[in-house]
Amino acid sequence: MSTSKRIPVxxxxxxxxxxxxxxxxxxxxxxxxxxxxxxxAEEVARWDISIxxxxxxxxxxxxxxxxxxxVYEQKCLACHGAKGAGKPADALVGxxxxxxxxxxxxxxxxxxxYATTLFDYVRRAMPIAxxxxxxxxxxxxxxxYILYVNGIVAEDATMTATTLPQVKMPNRDGxxxxxxxxxx
Amino acid sequence: xxxxxxxxxxxxxxxxxxxxxTIGRRTFLARSAGIAGAAVAGVAASAGLAPxxxxxxxxxxxxxxxxxxxxxxYGQPSRFELPVVRHLxxxxxxxxxxxxxxxxxxxxxxxxxxxxxxxxxxxxSGTPDIDPKQHQxxxxxxxxxxxxxxxxxxxxxxxTTRTYFIECSGNSLRALLPKPVQLPAGAxxxxxxxxxxxxxxxxxxxxxxxxxxxxxxxxxxxxxxxxMSRSIPVEKALDDALVALYQNGERLRxxxxxxxxxxxxxxxxxxxxxxxxxxxxxxxxTHTKDETSKYTDPLPDGRxxxxxxxxxxxxxxARPSSTMTLPRPGFxxxxxxxxxxxxxxxxxxxxxxxxxxxxxxxxxxxxxxxxLVRFRLPWEWTGxxxxxxxxxxDEKGRVQPPRKELIAQFAPDMRFHNNSIVSWAVxxxxxxxxxxx
Numbered sequence: 270m271s272t273s274k275r276i277p278v279x280x281x282x283x284x285x286x287x288x289x290x291x292x293x294x295x296x297x298x299x300x301x302x303x304x305x306x307x308x309x310a311e312e313v314a315r316w317d318i319s320i321x322x323x324x325x326x327x328x329x330x331x332x333x334x335x336x337x338x339x340v341y342e343q344k345c346l347a348c349h350g351a352k353g354a355g356k357p358a359d360a361l362v363g364x365x366x367x368x369x370x371x372x373x374x375x376x377x378x379x380x381x382x383y384a385t386t387l388f389d390y391v392r393r394a395m396p397i398a399x400x401x402x403x404x405x406x407x408x409x410x411x412x413x414y415i416l417y418v419n420g421i422v423a424e425d426a427t428m429t430a431t432t433l434p435q436v437k438m439p440n441r442d443g444x445x446x447x448x449x450x451x452x453x
Numbered sequence: 454x455x456x457x458x459x460x461x462x463x464x465x466x467x468x469x470x471x472x473x474x475t476i477g478r479r480t481f482l483a484r485s486a487g488i489a490g491a492a493v494a495g496v497a498a499s500a501g502l503a504p505x506x507x508x509x510x511x512x513x514x515x516x517x518x519x520x521x522x523x524x525x526x527y528g529q530p531s532r533f534e535l536p537v538v539r540h541l542x543x544x545x546x547x548x549x550x551x552x553x554x555x556x557x558x559x560x561x562x563x564x565x566x567x568x569x570x571x572x573x574x575x576x577x578s579g580t581p582d583i584d585p586k587q588h589q590x591x592x593x594x595x596x597x598x599x600x601x602x603x604x605x606x607x608x609x610x611x612x613t614t615r616t617y618f619i620e621c622s623g624n625s626l627r628a629l630l631p632k633p634v635q636l637p638a639g640a641x642x643x644x645x646x647x648x649x650x651x652x653x654x655x656x657x658x659x660x661x662x663x664x665x666x667x668x669x670x671x672x673x674x675x676x677x678x679x680x681m682s683r684s685i686p687v688e689k690a691l692d693d694a695l696v697a698l699y700q701n702g703e704r705l706r707x708x709x710x711x712x713x714x715x716x717x718x719x720x721x722x723x724x725x726x727x728x729x730x731x732x733x734x735x736x737x738x739t740h741t742k743d744e745t746s747k748y749t750d751p752l753p754d755g756r757x758x759x760x761x762x763x764x765x766x767x768x769x770x771a772r773p774s775s776t777m778t779l780p781r782p783g784f785x786x787x788x789x790x791x792x793x794x795x796x797x798x799x800x801x802x803x804x805x806x807x808x809x810x811x812x813x814x815x816x817x818x819x820x821x822x823x824x825l826v827r828f829r830l831p832w833e834w835t836g837x838x839x840x841x842x843x844x845x846x847d848e849k850g851r852v853q854p855p856r857k858e859l860i861a862q863f864a865p866d867m868r869f870h871n872n873s874i875v876s877w878a879v880x881x882x883x884x885x886x887x888x889x890x
Contacts, residue, residue, distance in 0.1 A: 302609055303661050305592065305600030312601075313593045316731055319672045319682060321739045348548065357548050369755030373866050375746065380757075383740050390742040393680035397549055397578060400678050444749065448686055448760035 324434030332410025334417035378419030551579025556643030567646035578679035594734035597663025638774035647825035652697035668734035684738035719794030751864035764794030765872030768845035779883035782836035793847035807840035
């Protein structure tokens with residue numbers, strides 16, 4: 270086969286390939302489906318259990334450490350020990366001032382930056398075998414108790430949607446956000 | 454015995470009934486080749502044996518002379534592979550048997566895809582038993598239109614398929630213990646797996662709901678009894694986040710988030726929230742328990758890093774590795790896995806002399822970002838003591854750090870993001886031990 274004959278053939282192949290490629294990369298002009306179902310604010314409220322540091326979304330209700338002790342003894346002590354000392358599960362109390370030492374002790378009292386996280390976590394995940402079972406008053410009360418045994422609030426301090434976010438945790442300023450990511 | 458209940462296994466994964474000291478070479482070869490039966494048959498044939506020979510003296514194993522098993526609806530591995538199971542890490546014991554982790558037996562696997570049944574698991578309150586007909590995903594907060602999605606509707610969206618690793622940020626926790634533990638590689642470094650994931654780009658659902666400009670974070674929450682939740686920057690949600698529905702071609706396994714999980718490629722495993730039930734667009738992070746009290750990285754000065762999402766560049770030699778024995782000098786293939794949360798792996802170097810010199814290993818899968826890469830290097834073991842190490846470099850130029858260098862940056866009780874170099878010491882007797890260099 271001569272060179273002069275091969276060139277047009279090769280050219281045709283290129284054209285054909287380009288045409289095919291053009292066809293292949295053209296997506297069909299179809300909008301993505303919109304299959305979500307509108308949901309009412311009331312329904313959203315039944316699902317929305319996350320509580321940010323502002324306290325937005327905290328429910329009505331209240332509790333003190335005195336009442337919280339009863340909740341704690343019934344629902345928490347078996348795993349978290351007397352006065353939150355821990356064992357068999359995590360300690361909830363102690364370690365304040367230890368974080369920069371050779372033996373840091375990280376508990377709700379020493380490490381957690383926000384009291385709202387305590388309410389959020391107890392309500393969503395505890396007691397471990399029966400989460401979402403405590404009343405709002407019980408969650409406020411047991412939160413008050415954990416804060417009290419850590420020496421962060423007074424025994425008669427009432428935790429509510431207003432007062433809980435105002436609790437200043439000892440390690441409130443102990444975190445450095447790594448987002449947006451640092452250069453490493 | 455139920456496969457999944459085999460929590461105890463001998464270091465090399467052999468069955469408990471096998472006498473100690475008889476394994477060495479055979480197990481190593483079987484694990485290297487992944488074909489125990491063929492290896493044994495080959496040995497028999499080359500030795501001139503004629504097991505089950507018929508009247509004409511033709512060779513043929515017993516299973517060649519009987520009709521095989523009938524079809525099964527869902528396949529299982531060979532009974533000879535039953536010892537290959539996940540390594541369970543249950544910090545609360547029977548108090549909370551579903552809280553902790555199940556680590557992939559990387560010392561027994563090859564290639565870059567982890568079988569779904571051996572995928573690593575990090576569960577905070579066990580695996581929920583979710584009926585997909587009842588399960589809903591709620592998308593709300595700073596959006597124009599709060600929406601719920603049924604599984605029936607999610608299954609109808611256009612899908613994307615990608616291969617990504619998932620590494621728990623607590624992987625290699627046991628390599629932070631003061632003294633090196635003598636456990637199989639997977640029991641130390643196996644909180645890493647890699648699968649093909651198929652699902653709906655999260656961006657598509659966010660666009661449908663009309664994400665508002667002031668939304669900078671998404672609170673993602675699971676339908677497990679911990680309601681495990683993490684705050685996710687919107688940038689990631691709009692980038693490569695998937696609402697994953699399928700793993701390795703089939704719908705997600707319950708342990709991997711059935712029927713729907715978030716998948717944030719390259720990021721801390723727990724941000725890929727399983728059993729996804731809710732996404733709430735917010736201005737700031739929610740500061741959940743698992744992004745404050747846990748999954749934060751304490752510094753020596755008492756402060757701690759928070760929201761370190763990306764997993765570092767890392768590699769580990771899977772074979773030979775801790776608790777194995779090399780029966781005699783000769784050829785061994787050094788084989789391992791490497792990955793980076795920042796993108797592709799560019800290079801894996803291997804040292805057989807404790808880091809004095811390094812050689813580039815051959816790579817498989819390095820064209821994929823945020824995916825496991827298999828590295829291999831042929832090695833002639835002379836019978837002298839050796840220390841095997843691997844060191845990965847990613848496309849951003851980041852290099853896996855030495856152990857001492859990494860731990861010096863953090864408080865003594867650091868637990869997460871240990872991507873430091875792993876060292877296996879081979880003794881003159883062929884034993885392989887976990888060591889710190």
